[in-house]
Structure formats: structure tokens, C-alpha cells
Amino acid sequence: MKLLKFELLKLRKKSRGWLGPILVFVLIMTAFPLTVEILNKDMGQSFFSVLWIAILLVMMLATEDIFLEDFNDGTLEQMAIKHSSLSSVIAMKIFIYWLLIGLPISLIGALYGLGITNSSDMAIKLIPVLMITTYIFLNVFSFGNALSLTKGSILGILITMPLVLPLMVVLGKVVIAINFGMNFLGFLFLLLGILSIIIIVLPMIISFVIKAHLE
Amino acid sequence: MIKKFIHQFASPKTYLFQVDRAYPYIFYISLFIYLGALFWGLFLTSEDFVQGNSYRIIYLHVPASFISQSLYLGMAFASAIFLIWKVKLSAYLVRSIAPIGAVTTFIALVSGAIWGIPTWGTWWAWDARIISTLILFIMYLGLISLHDSFTDNEKADKFLAILVIVGSVNIPIIKMSVEWWSTLHQTASITVTEKPAIDPSMLYPLFGSIIGFTGIVICLVILSSKVQILKREKNKSWVKDYV
Numbered sequence: 447m448k449l450l451k452f453e454l455l456k457l458r459k460k461s462r463g464w465l466g467p468i469l470v471f472v473l474i475m476t477a478f479p480l481t482v483e484i485l486n487k488d489m490g491q492s493f494f495s496v497l498w499i500a501i502l503l504v505m506m507l508a509t510e511d512i513f514l515e516d517f518n519d520g521t522l523e524q525m526a527i528k529h530s531s532l533s534s535v536i537a538m539k540i541f542i543y544w545l546l547i548g549l550p551i552s553l554i555g556a557l558y559g560l561g562i563t564n565s566s567d568m569a570i571k572l573i574p575v576l577m578i579t580t581y582i583f584l585n586v587f588s589f590g591n592a593l594s595l596t597k598g599s600i601l602g603i604l605i606t607m608p609l610v611l612p613l614m615v616v617l618g619k620v621v622i623a624i625n626f627g628m629n630f631l632g633f634l635f636l637l638l639g640i641l642s643i644i645i646i647v648l649p650m651i652i653s654f655v656i657k658a659h660l661e
Numbered sequence: 662m663i664k665k666f667i668h669q670f671a672s673p674k675t676y677l678f679q680v681d682r683a684y685p686y687i688f689y690i691s692l693f694i695y696l697g698a699l700f701w702g703l704f705l706t707s708e709d710f711v712q713g714n715s716y717r718i719i720y721l722h723v724p725a726s727f728i729s730q731s732l733y734l735g736m737a738f739a740s741a742i743f744l745i746w747k748v749k750l751s752a753y754l755v756r757s758i759a760p761i762g763a764v765t766t767f768i769a770l771v772s773g774a775i776w777g778i779p780t781w782g783t784w785w786a787w788d789a790r791i792i793s794t795l796i797l798f799i800m801y802l803g804l805i806s807l808h809d810s811f812t813d814n815e816k817a818d819k820f821l822a823i824l825v826i827v828g829s830v831n832i833p834i835i836k837m838s839v840e841w842w843s844t845l846h847q848t849a850s851i852t853v854t855e856k857p858a859i860d861p862s863m864l865y866p867l868f869g870s871i872i873g874f875t876g877i878v879i880c881l882v883i884l885s886s887k888v889q890i891l892k893r894e895k896n897k898s899w900v901k902d903y904v
Contacts (some may be wrong), residue, residue, distance in 0.1 A: 512731045589827070593820050597810045605803040605824055612834045615789070651823060658819050 453542045464546040467508040474500040475558050493562045494621045507584035508547045510599045532653035548580030571624050578637045585648045592655045671748045673890045698869030706862050715779040723872030724767035732762040740822035742755020752818035757885035763801035789838035790846035791873040
């Protein structure tokens with residue numbers, strides 16, 4: 447709990463770290479309507495592809511220095527020594543990132559969904575989907591950035607983006623399911639299932655990677 | 662006895678000498694099989710009723726796509742061996758398979774595109790199978806660039822192995838993409854459990870081409886792994902004697 451507070455404080459003090467990604471997300475979503483005709487009826491269709499891509503990009507940016515500063519000033523090493531399980535520390539770190547970045551972005555994204563499709567049903571159903579998706583992305587990109595810890599985030603993106611691309615197919619299907627009132631809950635549980643595996647397995651792998659970096 | 666054999670074989674030195682001895686046999690036999698299958702497939706079988714002669718690229722496309730996925734599985738297997746038993750040889754193998762996997766995936770993509778023009782009327786479609794194969798290609802390139810960005814080879818081996826294992830979740834998705842989504846790409850014609858959906862006169866040369874192509878790719882892996890071993894063990898005295 448103390449650690450949770452510590453991480454929360456650390457990220458909150460660094461406004462570039464949490465406010466930056468949210469503002470970038472808002473900017474991308476605001477720039478998108480400028481590129482199409484104002485009264486274009488098809489805007490609702492392309493909106494979702496832009497939304498998913500924007501979320502993908504922003505989650506990448508958000509995790510860019512999730513471990514780097516701690517690694518450089520030695521905090522990570524101290525944590526690896528002090529705490530018996532580094533993976534729970536990492537899981538907490540990712541959770542804090544999700545709380546400060548993923549959650550607001552899910553709400554803002556749903557708001558944009560309401561603004562563009564004019565359907566409150568869509569917006570409400572979008573919130574859990576976005577919440578789960580942002581959490582999955584944060585986990586996967588943290589893994590990539592842990593692998594390429596001192597080598598810059600381009601490498602991290604290059605190696606982890608192929609891993610999440612199949613998820614984009616599922617997200618596309620979710621939108622179709624909501625639009626046609628089909629089996630939306632099924633997809634939600636599928637995403638939850640993926641999340642529940644990732645949330646346990648990836649922090650363990652990340653802690654393994656970080657220990658290898660510290661050697 | 663098996664344990665002893667594995668222990669001996671796992672040493673890069675023994676591997677190199679054994680492989681050097683076996684290499685010409687594997688190469689010429691598989692080349693013979695592949696060329697034979699090509700001859701059979703290109704000249705002795707009849708035209709396809711629907712596709713005409715254009716289907717004959719199957720003798721390159723199917724082996725290449727089969728190999729591109731199998732190589733990834735091989736890499737995942739070798740990575741697991743490396744992470745669990747710390748066998749150095751399997752780390753070298755993972756690194757040496759990656760570029761060859763990239764090449765075979767590229768061949769599969771290009772031959773698929775060429776095949777697509779006469780049959781589908783387009784050389785590219787945003788279709789689940791094609792996209793997932795493209796992702797596999799990018800994954801291979803990402804693996805290579807991850808390994809090359811670290812100067813410390815031991816660290817690089819470890820990270821590469823981890824990424825290969827995590828990335829192997831994509832392989833079943835590529836394999837099943839034609840079953841799970843309705844795609845332009847057809848489903849597999851040959852499966853283990855069912856009767857093949859392809860005429861025997863085309864099936865046998867196809868099997869021959871798959872076996873021959875696999876043999877040729879194994880030879881490439883051998884050559885590439887030799888390069889890796891000689892590069893990494895260049896300070897050992899036996900390497901100096903060997904070269």
C-alpha cells in the first residue's frame with residue numbers, strides 16, 4: 447500500500463508523464479474531424495478506427511519511460527533487492543499508470559464516442575471496452591519498453607506492436623457487435639479473459655527481463 | 662545414452678563437426694526431392710479445372726508458408742530450451758533461424774501476391790491470413806533488430822528468447838485465421854486429421870516439394886548457425902584450428 451502511494455505520488459508529480467498522453471489523445475481525436483467533411487455521415491465509421499489507433503499510439507507514448515528513470519537512478523535495483531517479488535511492484539506500477547492515464551482516456555474516448563455517434567448506449571458500452579483495452583496495451587508496451595530499456599522506445603514499439611495487432615481485429619468486431627446489438631458481452635468477456643492472463647503473466651516476464659538488465 | 666548424446670551434441674564444437682558431415686547429404690537429397698517434385702508438378706500433372714496453369718505456384722507458396730510458421734515454432738522451442746537448461750547452442754540457433762524465417766515469410770508473401778493476380782484479381786487484400794503473415798514477417802525483423810541492438814550477446818540471447826516465447830501466441834492466430842474469420846484466402850487443403858481436399862496427382866508433388874523445401878531451408882539454417890557459432894566462439898582455440 448505504501449508502495450502504491452509512492453508510485454502514485456511519483457507519477458502525479460510528473461505532469462508530463464500522465465497529463466501529456468491524455469492531452470495528446472485529445473489532440474489526435476480533435477484533429478481527426480478536421481480532416482473530413484463536417485457533415486460527412488460516414489464519420490461514425492472511421493471514428494472507431496481512429497479511436498483504436500489513437501489509443502494504441504498514446505499507450506505507447508505513455509509507457510515510454512515507465513522503467514527508464516527508475517533504472518537510471520537506481521530505484522529499480524533497490525526495489526529488486528528490497529521486495530521479495532519484483533513482479534508485484536511492476537504490476538502496481540502499471541496499475542498506477544492505468545489509473546492516471548488509461549482510465550481518464552477511456553472516459554474521454556467514450557465522450558468522443560457520444561459526440562460523434564449520438565448514441566448513449568454506444569458510449570456506455572464503450573467505457574468497459576476502453577478500460578480493458580488500455581490496461582492490456584499498457585501491460586504489453588511496458589513489456590516492450592522493459593526489453594529495450596536503454597535502447598529507446600522505437601525498438602520497444604517495433605517488437606511489441608505485432609503482439610497487439612490481433613487484438614485490433616477483436617476491437618473492430620466489438621464495434622460491429624455494439625452497432626448491430628449482437629453478442630457484445632461475449633466480446634467483453636473475451637477481452638477480460640485476455641486481460642486476466644496478461645495481468646498475471648506479463649509482470650512476471652517483465653521482472654525477469656529487468657533482473658537480466660540489472661545483472 | 663540419449664542423455665550423453667544430447668550433452669555432446671549440445672556443445673557447439675560437436676554440433677559443428679557433426680553438421681559439417683551431414684550437410685552435403687541433406688543438401689543434395691533435398692535438392693533432388695524438390696527439383697523432382699517441381700518437375701512432376703510443373704510438367705507431369707494436368708491443368709487445374711478452374712485456375713488453369715496458375716495454380717502451379719502452389720509448389721513454392723505452400724512450402725514457404727508452411728516453413729515460415731514452422732521455423733517460428735522451432736525458434737520458440739529452442740528458446741525454451743535455452744531459458745530452461747541454458748544450452749548455448751540453442752541460443753545461437755534462435756538467432757540464426759530469425760533471418761531465414763524472415764526470408765521464407767517474404768517468399769510466401771510474394772508468391773501469394775503473384776498467385777493472387779490471376780485467381781483473385783488482386784495482388785493484395787486486407788485479409789486476415791495475409792495480414793497475419795505480414796505481421797509474422799515484421800516480427801522476424803523485430804527479433805533481429807532486438808538482438809542486434811545489444812552489444813552484450815548473453816543479454817541479447819536472453820531477451821530474444823523471451824520475446825520469441827511471448828510472440829509465439831501469434832502463431833495459432835496465423836494458423837487459425839482462415840478458420841476463425843471469413844477470408845478471401847482459402848482454408849488449408851491438407852490437414853492431419855482429414856482427407857486432403859486436393860487431387861492425388863497434385864498432392865504427391867506438393868508433399869515432395871514441402872519435404873524438399875524443408876530440407877533446403879534446414880541446410881540454410883545449418884549454414885547460418887555455423888556463422889553464428891564461429892562468430893561467437895571466435896576466441897576458442899578449436900575455432901582457430903577449424904578455420
